[in-house]
Amino acid sequence: MGKIFSVEFLIQSIPQIAVYLPITLLITIASCVAGLIVGFFIALARYFEVRVLKTVAKVYISFIRGTPTMVQLVLVYYGIPILLRVMNEAWGTSFDINGIHPVVFAIITLGLNAAAYMSEIIRSALMSVDEGQVEACYSLNMTKWQALISVVIPQAFVVALPSLGNNFISLLKETSLVFNIAVVDIMAQARIVGARSYRYFEVYIAVSLIYWVCCMLLERLLAKIETYVRRKERRS
Amino acid sequence: MGKIFSVEFLIQSIPQIAVYLPITLLITIASCVAGLIVGFFIALARYFEVRVLKTVAKVYISFIRGTPTMVQLVLVYYGIPILLRVMNEAWGTSFDINGIHPVVFAIITLGLNAAAYMSEIIRSALMSVDEGQVEACYSLNMTKWQALISVVIPQAFVVALPSLGNNFISLLKETSLVFNIAVVDIMAQARIVGARSYRYFEVYIAVSLIYWVCCMLLERLLAKIETYVRRKERRS
Amino acid sequence: MVEVRGLCKAFGDNQVLKNLDFQIEKGEVVTLIGPSGGGKTTLLRSLNWLNVPDAGRVTIDGVTIEAGKENKQQIRALREKTSMVFQHYNLWKNKTALENITEGLIRVQKMPKVQAVEKAEHLLERVGLIEKRDEYPVRLSGGQQQRVGIARALAAEPQVMLFDEPTSALDPEWIGGVLDVMKEIAADGMTMIVVSHEMRFVKNVASRILFLEGGQIVEDNTPEKLFNNPENERTRAFLEMAEL
Amino acid sequence: MVEVRGLCKAFGDNQVLKNLDFQIEKGEVVTLIGPSGGGKTTLLRSLNWLNVPDAGRVTIDGVTIEAGKENKQQIRALREKTSMVFQHYNLWKNKTALENITEGLIRVQKMPKVQAVEKAEHLLERVGLIEKRDEYPVRLSGGQQQRVGIARALAAEPQVMLFDEPTSALDPEWIGGVLDVMKEIAADGMTMIVVSHEMRFVKNVASRILFLEGGQIVEDNTPEKLFNNPENERTRAFLEMAEL
Amino acid sequence: DDKKESDNSGVTTYTVGTEGAYPPFNLVNEKGEPDGYDIAVMKAIDDLNPDVEFKYEATGWDGIFTALESGKIDVIASQCGKNEEREQKYLFPDIPYTETQAAIVFKKDRTDISSDVNSIAGKTIVSATSGAQTNWLENYNKEHPDKAANIMYADGDMSKMLQEVINGRADAHIASIKVTADYVLKEQGLDSELECLPFETGDETTTYMLLRQDESGEKLKKIIDDSLKTLIENGTLKELSEKYLDGDYAPQL
Numbered sequence A, B: 001m002g003k004i005f006s007v008e009f010l011i012q013s014i015p016q017i018a019v020y021l022p023i024t025l026l027i028t029i030a031s032c033v034a035g036l037i038v039g040f041f042i043a044l045a046r047y048f049e050v051r052v053l054k055t056v057a058k059v060y061i062s063f064i065r066g067t068p069t070m071v072q073l074v075l076v077y078y079g080i081p082i083l084l085r086v087m088n089e090a091w092g093t094s095f096d097i098n099g100i101h102p103v104v105f106a107i108i109t110l111g112l113n114a115a116a117y118m119s120e121i122i123r124s125a126l127m128s129v130d131e132g133q134v135e136a137c138y139s140l141n142m143t144k145w146q147a148l149i150s151v152v153i154p155q156a157f158v159v160a161l162p163s164l165g166n167n168f169i170s171l172l173k174e175t176s177l178v179f180n181i182a183v184v185d186i187m188a189q190a191r192i193v194g195a196r197s198y199r200y201f202e203v204y205i206a207v208s209l210i211y212w213v214c215c216m217l218l219e220r221l222l223a224k225i226e227t228y229v230r231r232k233e234r235r236s
Numbered sequence C, D: 001m002v003e004v005r006g007l008c009k010a011f012g013d014n015q016v017l018k019n020l021d022f023q024i025e026k027g028e029v030v031t032l033i034g035p036s037g038g039g040k041t042t043l044l045r046s047l048n049w050l051n052v053p054d055a056g057r058v059t060i061d062g063v064t065i066e067a068g069k070e071n072k073q074q075i076r077a078l079r080e081k082t083s084m085v086f087q088h089y090n091l092w093k094n095k096t097a098l099e100n101i102t103e104g105l106i107r108v109q110k111m112p113k114v115q116a117v118e119k120a121e122h123l124l125e126r127v128g129l130i131e132k133r134d135e136y137p138v139r140l141s142g143g144q145q146q147r148v149g150i151a152r153a154l155a156a157e158p159q160v161m162l163f164d165e166p167t168s169a170l171d172p173e174w175i176g177g178v179l180d181v182m183k184e185i186a187a188d189g190m191t192m193i194v195v196s197h198e199m200r201f202v203k204n205v206a207s208r209i210l211f212l213e214g215g216q217i218v219e220d221n222t223p224e225k226l227f228n229n230p231e232n233e234r235t236r237a238f239l240e241m242a243e244l
Numbered sequence E: 001d002d003k004k005e006s007d008n009s010g011v012t013t014y015t016v017g018t019e020g021a022y023p024p025f026n027l028v029n030e031k032g033e034p035d036g037y038d039i040a041v042m043k044a045i046d047d048l049n050p051d052v053e054f055k056y057e058a059t060g061w062d063g064i065f066t067a068l069e070s071g072k073i074d075v076i077a078s079q080c081g082k083n084e085e086r087e088q089k090y091l092f093p094d095i096p097y098t099e100t101q102a103a104i105v106f107k108k109d110r111t112d113i114s115s116d117v118n119s120i121a122g123k124t125i126v127s128a129t130s131g132a133q134t135n136w137l138e139n140y141n142k143e144h145p146d147k148a149a150n151i152m153y154a155d156g157d158m159s160k161m162l163q164e165v166i167n168g169r170a171d172a173h174i175a176s177i178k179v180t181a182d183y184v185l186k187e188q189g190l191d192s193e194l195e196c197l198p199f200e201t202g203d204e205t206t207t208y209m210l211l212r213q214d215e216s217g218e219k220l221k222k223i224i225d226d227s228l229k230t231l232i233e234n235g236t237l238k239e240l241s242e243k244y245l246d247g248d249y250a251p252q253l
């Protein structure tokens, strides 16, 4: 007779699942970087209240946050080829999108998605910097950009870091949505391994352990950075 | 002949899906409130560096953020009964947990989950309040709590709000995980409706529209609150 | 009223307070003078334990607290005896001028709100800011902020007032106004420790002057003696600069 | 060098600057005095467009800018001509004392880093803070922060310096020290506009005094005339307070 | 399992779990109730046994097995296939309730793919992790390493997998039941583009109810085995199959 909960199976499944860790990490890190960069510029549009861009940014944020990531992923992955097909038929062109690896779609979609969330964190951090700090920059004839780079961003960074940490860690797990576009990451692999024996309970715990280890390493790193940047504003 | 994409189907499915909106909203709002409260106290333990609690808080945050919400949900909802069954068999007790509605488990799990994320946002917002502000409280013999309530929290609130908004909106969509514990929310219903005729694209778009409307209303509200609380610190 | 014994405070290698001893009687108005960076603010902040000293003992109105052995109750008891005007005012940004004053009264002293508002309005009137009653600090001028800070500290009516350069942002007229207020409360028997280089204050209000330099009290004297015949060479030079 | 025409600024109902007109020649050291809340800071901040005036025109060293018609280039050109010491110092919290000074030199004036550091060290020396070179602002005393602020503004070597109460946090010795620095740069022909109630400054450095009250310049005079024979009744009362 | 007994009537209540997203086998109908062939079979079993009563619940696939283990549900009727690994953990009745005929779906212009199993060698086949046909495919690959296909795992729904074929990211999709595939192709107007042929897997995809390895599971296994035997013998299963699946996929005894 078998067992309700098989510890050996759990242990055996860990290496099988962990094989796909590079994919998970690749997508997480790449979309995180993409999200930070795009999110930063979206935040700037709102921070500086740039005329049209500020509205565009708001709509973008609202749209991206308002719709499920899974749907965005599916729409981009399946929708773009449909669009291309229609275009090709209508105009006789012959674009082919199949050469692009689904991981690229995943990174783009997740990155653009993260950007919306991160932009709000970055905006509020930028706005938390005292006006007097910026005025001091202007009084010495710095440009907006110079003020941003030498004063506002470094000070906002401290405030934003813990919240951005949330997003990094969320993203690590949100990556599992890529299975919707047929990319196998650690969560998908856990499902595949689990499906063979219907031992889902064991594989979920196995995959959770892997996530947790990654998360702890990330938290360590974030805590180090935070201590480092906070030292400047510590009284003692 | 059928169509690849049926607009009528999409439109018809909206009311069918929207019927379950109250469940989605109930779970979102309740777990949001729970998350805010628990998250606030976790943040305090770290903010005040309370001896043991601060470490407990760190482990809690790490564990919750480090493992997928879906797994937590399944573990809590199904794992507790398994544990009880094992206990009952071992000790001859007869606890029964089946009377509790799954929505309650959903709210507890999602609430405790959100708490971990929110606590980091709240902590960084609390820490962004100038030390001088707190010292002024202490100089007038306020207690830590009084300082917190009359000065630190109101000032931190402005900084935390946009990031907390991220979490509210995430939670709205994360609610869809509850189908794994047999609760039907709008996303589950969308899948169900879609499955009947294999028209997933249509229902995904339909459910996205519903989410988007909710999200936009929420964003309106948040923007109003933000403008209101920021007025105190605006130069003009 | 105030007794300080063996007070030491260092920031890293920088020994700011070096084994300070002094005593202040009830009703004295003591002025703390000394060069910038000499530790005046640090000393003041040690008296209400905002700076935790490395060593030493502070007694205010019977409440004794010793560095390294303090507990919450002691710190609160100590702070009950004092209130402070900060060098950088530290007005609460989320409160109006009025609320900055009433907050402590309502929360700490449990004064009914109506009464607290009445008291605050009276104090705002005295510092000439009644029409800025509902303004938030960012929209007040430097001197206006400083005056609200003074009003806030006065409202607490403590045993000992700690003022850190309370007139630095004021014009001559308002310096006069604030000095009048301080003279009044001094006449009521309030003990005050005031960091100030405002010579009018030093000459007219102070009953005693401490000259703090290099973490030590190099001179402790009455204004008359100090101005006419300072014991210390260093003090003489310092005051000459002030007299110009 | 500086020309102001029809300058107006209101915050809500509060008309802070009422149609100001004045002109300052190259090399003049103008002191702005007046009661707290009178608009001195607002005026100073309008000169480098940190406060956007509601109406009026400012010309500094040939750069003219008009309220409501300003553009980015004009604002930058205007700011190139000036630098400012803030009433609240506004030191950059994420930069050390040294970096606070070098940052503008390196970024705006594109000075090589070595040279900027050298210059900053020289200035820190002059304000007595060379040993605080690598300290962050939160760990400096009030007076030390103010001196770094002065050094930062001096480093830019602009056409016109705007000082907002630059000696408020200083002790008599350092007031003397800073005045010496200001006298020196005044002697080099720098134009300065200084908000100050420090009478030593007003008497010894200023070449001209503007008395600002109720949003208007109620007196514009040389120190000698102002002190000996003020034109305006209001000014006389104000100065009497200062003289005590 | 005494908890399952209701006090006086002697009727035992069991909860049947199903994914509810795999029509025509299982779905949730307009009334919000689980429905489809899988459910109909369970209802027929219920009718045969006056001393048992079934309740039905739709649950996401990610939680359904844990729900079984925890006792929240007692049997899964969701087209589960049998294999050795699964038998270690769960209890399968001896008698299956469906023997479906698989189908292969590919682009009309592909001549290199056919009903022949050998034609999938080296091709990319998109297949759902939860599907019985995936199970078959994995075993096939293991047993015929020289003729193995690339499995492109996908998450659940057929319309997505068909898109993969249309977009050319996959060469073919193996559907567990031809009739369903035909239905979807027609419904979504893809029949002009995609070919759907019966796929001879030789060893046809056979599905079972899934039970917990405990006392209640053993009891239920007996009930299901006995009932399925009756239902096959009296032709009810065939009827249900024809009604829901448009063909006879009832297993033979």
Ligand SMILES: Nc1ncnc2c1ncn2[C@@H]1O[C@H](COP(=O)(O)OP(=O)(O)OP(=O)(O)O)[C@@H](O)[C@H]1O
Pocket (backbone or CB within 6 Å): A235, A236, C011, C012, C014, C016, C034, C035, C036, C037, C038, C039, C040, C041, C042, C043, C087, D138, D139, D140, D141, D142, D143, D144, D169, D170, D171
């Ligand atoms: N938090 C801190 N960390 C490190 N050094 C500090 C800190 N606070 C003050 N110091 C240093 O301690 C010394 C005394 O500072 P303090 O603020 O007491 O001077 P002060 O007499 O009030 O000067 P001022 O008249 O300029 O306000 C200064 O050299 C200052 O740099």
Ligand SMILES: Nc1ncnc2c1ncn2[C@@H]1O[C@H](COP(=O)(O)OP(=O)(O)OP(=O)(O)O)[C@@H](O)[C@H]1O
Pocket (backbone or CB within 6 Å): B234, B235, B236, C138, C139, C140, C141, C142, C143, C144, C169, C170, C171, D011, D012, D014, D016, D034, D035, D036, D037, D038, D039, D040, D041, D042, D043, D087
């Ligand atoms: N951002 C603002 N919003 C509203 N009112 C303001 C704002 N800034 C200044 N004021 C008001 O404008 C008036 C002039 O302020 P300003 O700071 O120019 O005074 P000041 O002459 O520099 O006074 P002080 O000597 O006290 O620094 C004050 O009454 C002040 O309350």
Ligand SMILES: [Mg+2]
Pocket (backbone or CB within 6 Å): C040, C041, C042, C087, C164, D141, D142, D143
């Ligand atoms: Mg000081």
Ligand SMILES: [Mg+2]
Pocket (backbone or CB within 6 Å): C141, C142, C143, D040, D041, D042, D087, D164
């Ligand atoms: Mg001012």
